[in-house]
Amino acid sequence: MLPLLTSPQIREADAYTIANEPVSSIDLMERASKAFVGWFVNHFPDKKKAISVYCGTGNNGGDGLAIGRMLDEHQYKSVSVKVARFSDKASSDFNANFKRLQQTGVSVIEIKPADNFPAENSPVIIDALLGTGLNKPLTGDYKNLVSHINSLKRTVVAVDVPTGLFSEGEVPSDAAVLKSNLVITFQQPKINFLLPDCAPYIECCEVVNIGIDEKFVRSLNSPYRAVEEKDIRKLLKPRSRFSNKGTYGHALIVAGQDETMGAALLSAAACAYSGAGLTTACVPKCGLTALNSYMPELMAIVRNGAEVPVIEWEKFNSIGIGPGLGKQEDSMALFADILANYKKPMVIDADALNLLATYKELWSGIPENSILTPHMKEFDRLFGDHVNWWQRIQTGIEKAAKLKLYILLKNDYTIVITPQGNVYFNTTSNSAMATGGMGDVLTGIITSLLAQKYSPEEACIIGAYVHGKAGDELALPNRLNVVMPGQLAARLPATMAKLMA
Incomplete structure (x- = not known):
């Protein structure tokens, strides 16, 4: 059975892989971003089509920065990155990937609190604003940004989890969630992806393997499992x-x-x-x-x-x-x-x-x-x-x-x-x-x-x-x-x- 992990268990599995593979957290982020891009380029082959990557300042945003850089390396002609700087906090891996992105020709626009949202001409939007760590409904600047992007009616591809959606737990009926045409999620589907409450927010989901230690994942004994x-x-017994x-x-x-x-x-x-x-x-x-x-x-x-x-x-x-x-x-x-x-x-x-x-x-x-x-x-x-x-x-x-x-x-x-x-x-x-x-x-x-x-x-x-x-x-x-x-x-x-x- 494929274990389905809760958000704390996902973080625990990431930490174990980093410590015991061993691999640095920034290299694990690179691996995840590469897996995302590998699926993306095969299904969005038009490299002339403009793509905007919206990033928060946590690790999901760090994934988005790496994805923007890799799409540029894949010769996509019009990639832009928009960073939501709604607080002074940023993860160390986000900062490292931000420096890497600045060494490319990819356009970066920062959105500050109370700013007017920048014009958006890209038909494809990659959502890397917030990831699995979300534990309360969106409010304030993030809620407004999500509502704005939803109003654009563009093709949205979410990185791991759509912004505003909990990986598990109750999803409020009035939750502000960035509606995704496609979610490319890491390692295993999130539990809520398998429930009808997510139907308004996710049209399709694809799972990509990022090399998390599978033996450790199984040792977590999650009660939630997917049948393969x-x-x-x-289990089936042939007739004898x-x-x-x-x-x-x-x-x-x-x-x-x-x-x-x-x-x-x-x-x-x-x-x-x-x-x-x-x-x-x-x-x-x-x-x-x-x-x-x-x-x-x-x-x-x-x-x-x-x-x-x-x-x-x-x-x-x-x-x-x-x-x-x-x-x-x-x-x-x-x-x-x-x-x-x-x-x-x-x-x-x-x-x-x-x-x-x-x-x-x-x-x-x-x-x-x-x-x-x-x-x-x-x-x-x-x-x-x-x-x-x-x-x-x-x-x-x-x-x-x-x-x-x-x-x-x-x-x-x-x-x-x-x-x-x-x-x-x-x-x-x-x-x-x-x-x-x-x-x-x-x-x-x-x-x-x-x-x-x-x-x-x-x-x-x-x-x-x-x-x-x-x-x-x-x-x-x-x-x-x-x-x-x-x-x-x-x-x-x-x-x-x-x-x-």
Whole structure:
């Protein structure tokens, strides 16, 4: 897993690298600036286009000065640097790079407090005003400068972090942030980059390696981690010779009502496609024909009206409940019966989550290590309203530990929160997957993985990843604007086979 560091941990990792590589801080800054410029010149190849670099007087500003010098060395014809001198303080590395820049022909303009802002004719602006050290919202001169640059409507490329944005923690809804078309960030994405609260401020992010000591970074034991493909390749277990359907477990999907059989079909199909040896769907009697027609490989337990069906609990290695189940009293009675009789970890989604939010007495029956899979609104129904996603993560950490459950919070970067306090960010998926029924497919995948004897943590991490990966394989190479959930479910065997290869 790729560790995601907080601002103090980033500074600690920088300091360790400087002391133990060893490398001077100014040379580490040079390395970071070179990595930035290496990406920039490949994607902004027009060397006649004017570029303005806005610098503060800290180390982020020092990066900006070095970047301006390097762009000049790369023969960009019109590079200018604007230094915001809003205090008498400056870092030693900033001062060293300022002297280096003065030995070039790059134009430098200093902006002092209460100055009128200089005319800006460059179509591309590089933001190196403030970096990861920011711990309070912008005010005064910096806030005014950020508002001014935002008003120019230029292409903005931020160095490491957009000015005004916190690397982690709550982002105030009225925060003054320099809106960036692109952020070129160092070593690993910042935690807040993976949350929807940053969408108004960042269009795209690229990570460049600057040689921070990776062994030390991992030793910091950050609870925040990004899931990478190599992690999934290690976790997935290929199907072996001399195995049979019993080897891969029997999963039960409890879902669907008269008007919502689609959710049950998608979830059950995804369960089968992702490898469960046997998949049974517990569906209303009216849905039996649809189930048999949609996928004859699925078995059925029929629900007849409000009558709770007789279920042979010992047959099933996992249960997923909720897609299209409804919130009526008979749904509540069925859910209560399952909780009273089934004591293995289960997957609780959709209407089952809504039932939990309404009938608090159901909570006590949830088996330990079960998995809740809410989207944002369902999460807030369960645990109260939240102003932002950082609050949701902190609540998720608290509730997962207290209730001894896994919480999979759906998002562009779906977040898995464990009872031990680890927070995993999934790194697959795309906007073409934003269609009704995708969550039902994910429920089926995770239920299938539990049936195959993956641990609840593994099932969450693998499930979110292969769900998004299948969507990426359908959408991105084929430039599809929309990927349908049924397509994605059918894609799962191929996606998983590639990852197991």
